Amino acid sequence: MSVSxxxxxxxGIIETARAKRPRFKDAAITMAHGAGGKATQTLIEGxxxxxxxxxxxxxxxxxxxxxxxxxxFVVKPLRFPGGSIGELAVNGTVNDLAVAGARPxxxxxxxxxxxxxxxxxxxAEVEAIAQAAREAxxxxxxxxxxxxxxxxxxxxxxxxxxxGRPDPRARLGALRPGDRILLSGGIGEHGTAxxxxxxxxxxEAAVESDTRSLWPTVDALLDAAGPALRAMRDATRGGVASVxxxxxxxxRVAMVVRERSVPVDPVVAGAAxxxxxxxxxxxxxxxxxxxxGPEKADEALAAMRAIDERAAEIGEVKTEPxxxxxxxxxxxxxxxxxxxxGDPLPRIC
Amino acid sequence: MSVSxxxxxxxGIIETARAKRPRFKDAAITMAHGAGGKATQTLIEGxxxxxxxxxxxxxxxxxxxxxxxxxxFVVKPLRFPGGSIGELAVNGTVNDLAVAGARPxxxxxxxxxxxxxxxxxxxAEVEAIAQAAREAxxxxxxxxxxxxxxxxxxxxxxxxxxxGRPDPRARLGALRPGDRILLSGGIGEHGTAxxxxxxxxxxEAAVESDTRSLWPTVDALLDAAGPALRAMRDATRGGVASVxxxxxxxxRVAMVVRERSVPVDPVVAGAAxxxxxxxxxxxxxxxxxxxxGPEKADEALAAMRAIDERAAEIGEVKTEPxxxxxxxxxxxxxxxxxxxxGDPLPRIC
Numbered sequence: 293m294s295v296s297x298x299x300x301x302x303x304g305i306i307e308t309a310r311a312k313r314p315r316f317k318d319a320a321i322t323m324a325h326g327a328g329g330k331a332t333q334t335l336i337e338g339x340x341x342x343x344x345x346x347x348x349x350x351x352x353x354x355x356x357x358x359x360x361x362x363x364x365f366v367v368k369p370l371r372f373p374g375g376s377i378g379e380l381a382v383n384g385t386v387n388d389l390a391v392a393g394a395r396p397x398x399x400x401x402x403x404x405x406x407x408x409x410x411x412x413x414x415x416a417e418v419e420a421i422a423q424a425a426r427e428a429x430x431x432x433x434x435x436x437x438x439x440x441x442x443x444x445x446x447x448x449x450x451x452x453x454x455x456g457r458p459d460p461r462a463r464l465g466a467l468r469p470g471d472r473i474l475l476s477g478g479i480g481e482h483g484t485a486x487x488x489x490x491x492x493x494x495x496e497a498a499v500e501s502d503t504r505s506l507w508p509t510v511d512a513l514l515d516a517a518g519p520a521l522r523a524m525r526d527a528t529r530g531g532v533a534s535v536x537x538x539x540x541x542x543x544r545v546a547m548v549v550r551e552r553s554v555p556v557d558p559v560v561a562g563a564a565x566x567x568x569x570x571x572x573x574x575x576x577x578x579x580x581x582x583x584x585g586p587e588k589a590d591e592a593l594a595a596m597r598a599i600d601e602r603a604a605e606i607g608e609v610k611t612e613p614x615x616x617x618x619x620x621x622x623x624x625x626x627x628x629x630x631x632x633x634g635d636p637l638p639r640i641c
Numbered sequence: 642m643s644v645s646x647x648x649x650x651x652x653g654i655i656e657t658a659r660a661k662r663p664r665f666k667d668a669a670i671t672m673a674h675g676a677g678g679k680a681t682q683t684l685i686e687g688x689x690x691x692x693x694x695x696x697x698x699x700x701x702x703x704x705x706x707x708x709x710x711x712x713x714f715v716v717k718p719l720r721f722p723g724g725s726i727g728e729l730a731v732n733g734t735v736n737d738l739a740v741a742g743a744r745p746x747x748x749x750x751x752x753x754x755x756x757x758x759x760x761x762x763x764x765a766e767v768e769a770i771a772q773a774a775r776e777a778x779x780x781x782x783x784x785x786x787x788x789x790x791x792x793x794x795x796x797x798x799x800x801x802x803x804x805g806r807p808d809p810r811a812r813l814g815a816l817r818p819g820d821r822i823l824l825s826g827g828i829g830e831h832g833t834a835x836x837x838x839x840x841x842x843x844x845e846a847a848v849e850s851d852t853r854s855l856w857p858t859v860d861a862l863l864d865a866a867g868p869a870l871r872a873m874r875d876a877t878r879g880g881v882a883s884v885x886x887x888x889x890x891x892x893r894v895a896m897v898v899r900e901r902s903v904p905v906d907p908v909v910a911g912a913a914x915x916x917x918x919x920x921x922x923x924x925x926x927x928x929x930x931x932x933x934g935p936e937k938a939d940e941a942l943a944a945m946r947a948i949d950e951r952a953a954e955i956g957e958v959k960t961e962p963x964x965x966x967x968x969x970x971x972x973x974x975x976x977x978x979x980x981x982x983g984d985p986l987p988r989i990c
Contacts, residue, residue, distance in 0.1 A: 320759055321756060321757065323788050336786070356746055360747065362750070364786075402712060404753075410668070411668050431694075437685070438798075439674050440715050440798075441672065441987070443792070451711070451802075
């Protein structure tokens, strides 16, 4: 099948889908509703957003003069190579602010603790939160603790909310055909590290979570690209593929990604192959995707490379097929990189 | 034993305790750490606050130009007479802002859902959140959903974070001897309603949770008392007794409460007696304690009574015994109303 007839078929599907708002029709919650893919989107767009009068269930939203964002963390195990739930809870929330163009100022921390939780484990996570907050230069300003009976949680669940100040350099807006797609470093490390840490697979590979604050990268991008910086997303649950699909749909554009340009550590690639997962769908906790107008793409990439030399330009925004992400394979073919279905990697954040 | 010799003994205990900062020495988390009493305070003051560089683990704190506050909700059952977890999650957070003197503007909602949760149950809580937010005039601006495996949560746990704007009329500050202690209505209704809803007791009593937004009461108090309004607290976990103890310690004052002035619905009083609990320790979700200078106490009480006719002046701030709350019983005696120990009413919010 030629590329064009394939794209025509895709366009037909898209035309049909475009008019429909997803409806939440499931009878019960499944793990897939938490995976960041199609089921999560249906839950959000079909139930939560309309009930709360939002156009989308935003990652970060204005409240008064600040931006706020919130995330719960239910990762298991609580500690894994390269990080822990406490560090993740700080960086994940800081990063949602950063990619919305807001300088992170403060976070709140709400803990749901399991009765019987070892005090040493709690102390370690409290210290991890404090340390990550210092590194990200945010203050922990308020908190809450609740306790549930033994067996009704897994050690601890954390929810952090971040408050940030919109950066005046940020002029984020609509994606335009021709915008370049930049990636801040190698993908799939966090999700791979978690899966290996669980010991469910007979794999001995040294992969560490990439959890970190993305504010320094955002700060550098804002300096380098200014108003040519159209949008940013941290590629967490559902990975880079989910971010691209979400934005293609929201901005009614297409995207073409060059597979060979996407930086993947060979160890991550090997682990993903054995696990049967495309690394593009594996979670990151310290990588962002940036969309930059072509006139500033080189400067933006140079700024990102000064922080992580594996940063790369991986593709381009196109007009058609609207709402779709296409991958150019290393062999010159094209395939659709669809939304994630199901939850291949549960509880990774 | 005469009142004076008793107070002397109390003063001796207090002198010893005053110098000590509580230390968190427990080997593991117990239900008491979530009850809002002594164990919670030790966890907060002994571990969390020092790690996060706070003087206390604040209910609401400044971040930029706004106040933020966060709370997790793990109440069971999810629905109970007079309310549900969704309604509680909105009002509880709105009330933390209100008593800090901030007009609630916006909230975020993070949901941890249990795999297998019935979609109808979820829909009902989403609607409860939306309805409570409309009534409290706050916008739901951002959110998150995570899913944990069946059995790793009880249907849903919610965490809400509120953003509010400090009200210019609020001049909250230190309590002073002579300040009057006002209560906005009858106590113990929420905790009693939850306990009865669990069906653990052979009691048929019609008690509804008092969950509601306290902003209208705060608004009226700010108008009536202005700078004479020293402090407010919503009397949730641990009830009125915990609020008074916390403030007596924090402000290094004493408090005397007239037991006969405290409004308690006879049904609540009866249930509490059968459950073996002093209603002063039972949770409320729509009642606040206000401390008002004597020159404005009558106006403040009148303003509160216009909203709930059971509002009452229940006592006064004193100098000694510092950090202590004393109750004048209906028979003219005095006893210490101590901090809550253990968790007589688990998972009520």
